[in-house]
Amino acid sequence: MARRAARGDAVRAGARAGFVARGVLYLLVGVLAARIGLTGANEQADRGGALAEVAATPFGAVLLWALGAGLAGMALWRLTEAVYGAAGPDGDKPAKRAHSAFRFVFYAFVSFLVLSFAAGARSSGAGSSDQQSQDVTGRLLGLPGGQWWVGAAAVGILVTGLVIAGRAALRKYHKHLTWARLSKNQRRLMDVTGITGGVSRGVVFAAVGFFALKAAIQFDPAEAKGVDDAIRSFATAPAGQWLLVAVAIGLALFGVFSFGMARWRKF
Template sequence: MTARVLTGTGRAKARRAADGTAAEGAARAGLTARGVIYLLVGVLALQIAFGTGNREADRSGALEELADKPFGSVLLWALGIGLVGMALWRLSEAVFGAVGPDGRKAKKRLASTARCVFYAFVAYSVLAFAASPGNGSGGSSDQQSRDVTARVMEAPAGRWLVGLVGVGIVVAGLVMGVQAARRSYRKKLKTGELAPWSRRLVDVTGIAGGVARGLVFAVAGAFAVRAAVDYQPDRAKGLDDTLRSFADTPLGPWLLVLVAAGLVLFGVFSFCLARWRRV
């Protein structure tokens, strides 16, 4: 009887260890894939700022850029599989709880569920593009934003819904920026494995990249609010148009350069998380 209990306990521990290893692998693959996308979008935005870009600075442009590289098809499939890993990792957090003392709270589980749905959609779009590159990646982010906004506004109270979603995106962007500036990401790092140089790398990329990412989200949300207030779906902007709008400010293309460089740094920061984040 005792032997059976010990055997069962050993099997349960082995299963939990295997599940933990699988979740960690999925998380690190997903963070790496996210880093690739942000890195490519940032590079495309830099090209636009300097007048040399001919692709949109969004996910569709990033996939097209990747498809043109040597072994592009292989890279696209690897990217899609990595994003599937990201979705599965977030799903495991929603079901079993995330790392940290408050990881099992309802708020954390709900956030993980939303991230799971988002990355599942992104993974599907990437894999669909990898399977049939000639059919495109489902359209630009700008057109998708306008189409979705127009459809929602046609529904009862749709205008209010668009406005509330826009406000939510603005708040999310501001929170991202503030958390990055406060270096909140340090709570989730394996700090004992960080050498002085790697700590500096994480801080530079985490702060600059996180603030730039938060700013992009906040501005995109502001455009959605404006579309709702003016009752004009065309005023909603996707990632590409949002980035291009920075070049229309009094600072000209230099603000776009700073934001684009920040997105590149956020891509590098994602690689750092893939290496040193606790999962």
């Protein structure tokens, strides 16, 4: 009965709601990052900034609760995958289950932060990701062998970012979609948003990992950067303003891709 429930309509609905919530957050982060690149606005291009934008709308409180609930639905779906295996022929493999378990922990944590923010604990969801990264890095560096722990985590994040970008470029997401049922225009939409969005998302993850690795090597937590500062760092590259805007557009497109996943993902 538990296995049937895990494959049931309620869990699938929760997963779809989670993709929508993820899409909203990435779309808002992309818009905030684009404003920074085009106008130099002093805004937070990360989850905290996105939540602050939602809270400022007329129905902000309701939307925040909806986002938190959607992310909780995503966490529940990933938990069922970890326990019972994911859809597909290789869904029962230990590596797949472990990956789903990691995603469950991640989405459960983010959902908790968003719901706490909705309940009035404004510092829980909207704190600067840059300050949070430096605080965590500083605590880890203070532990025995902390420099190695930070370095290992940094390499993991950097490699994860490169894998995300590579899988997006290779269109690995096709196998998760009801591709044969999509029209030509729907396929084009998913490829444009999936490749551009996935590569941009991966590049941002890799940048966060790079700065964490720099913090480990220099034994300086101030070198660690969250999503906001990692995105801003692209402005220091050649043609930096336009590179930052390009990454911002990619993140917004990943939000649109998430909406498509909510509609056409296989479960």
